[in-house]
Amino acid sequence: xxxxxxxxxxxxxxxxxxxxxxxxxxxxxxxxxxxxxxxxxxxxxxxxxxxxxxxxxxxxxxxxxxxxxxxxxxxxxxxxxxxxxxxxxxxxxxxxxxxxxxxxxxxxxxxxxxxxxxxxxxxxxxxxxxxxxxxxxxxxxxxxxxxxxxxxxxxxxxxxxxxxxxxxxxxxxxxxxxxxxxxxxxxxxxxxxxxxxxxxxxxxxxxxxxxxxxxxxxxxxxxxxxxxxxxxxxxxxxxxxxxxxxxxxxxxxxxxxxxxxxx
Numbered sequence: 507x508x509x510x511x512x513x514x515x516x517x518x519x520x521x522x523x524x525x526x527x528x529x530x531x532x533x534x535x536x537x538x539x540x541x542x543x544x545x546x547x548x549x550x551x552x553x554x555x556x557x558x559x560x561x562x563x564x565x566x567x568x569x570x571x572x573x574x575x576x577x578x579x580x581x582x583x584x585x586x587x588x589x590x591x592x593x594x595x596x597x598x599x600x601x602x603x604x605x606x607x608x609x610x611x612x613x614x615x616x617x618x619x620x621x622x623x624x625x626x627x628x629x630x631x632x633x634x635x636x637x638x639x640x641x642x643x644x645x646x647x648x649x650x651x652x653x654x655x656x657x658x659x660x661x662x663x664x665x666x667x668x669x670x671x672x673x674x675x676x677x678x679x680x681x682x683x684x685x686x687x688x689x690x691x692x693x694x695x696x697x698x699x700x701x702x703x704x705x706x707x708x709x710x711x712x713x714x715x716x717x718x719x720x721x722x723x724x725x726x727x728x729x730x731x732x733x734x735x736x737x738x739x740x741x742x743x744x745x746x747x748x749x750x751x752x753x754x755x756x757x758x759x760x761x762x763x764x765x766x767x768x769x
Contacts, residue, residue: 510610512670513575514705516634516750518568518602525570527596535593537760549576551756556629558751559713561721566743568604568750572632576610604697604748606634606705608670617659618666618709628665628709628754631716635739635747636703641732643703649730650704657727658708661719666709672702697748
């Protein structure tokens, strides 16, 4: 059975001065190379990350861009077909990159299912997390589904809440082998090879609504027994948890609009 795959690629720039060169690199080199190497893509869009709400930066906030790729079958992903050499980033260590491979449709839909397209405008608060080392997926899921989700659903101002459980199989961003060239796209350290367990989306009307829910008037969170920190998200930011915030629609659709690099 075919399972449509969504690859979520979240970028965080290490120096804001890198953004002009990175924008040119994405448009002139990286995006057309992805299109050339991945003809099975059915969606390839990019979102610009919003300025963080007060309190987001302490949670491992990734600050630059979110790319979303869809293909008709998880087994047809680019990394599983082999990686051709791609044009490197314009400077070393320009970005931190977190990648999650998930089913295109949420595996659970918790809150706000009746929200219509003409209802309030909103921001999409995206979290990507894993359970700490030594915690089984079953232990983590028991707390997440039976304890944490009901508490999230009580956040003031929450409009929508759903989640994607990542695949049990580890679909690496690029092949894990010794013959991967050093100039392969993106730095291969840190978050890049991290195996995530969950991607969640929570929608709020705006940044102030998010801050009211998470900082000013949070629920009485229940910490899991295996927590590695006392406060939300109960695991270490930039190790087992990252987050970002985007608008409801992308600013670029590469399959529809890319016509080469035009100054």
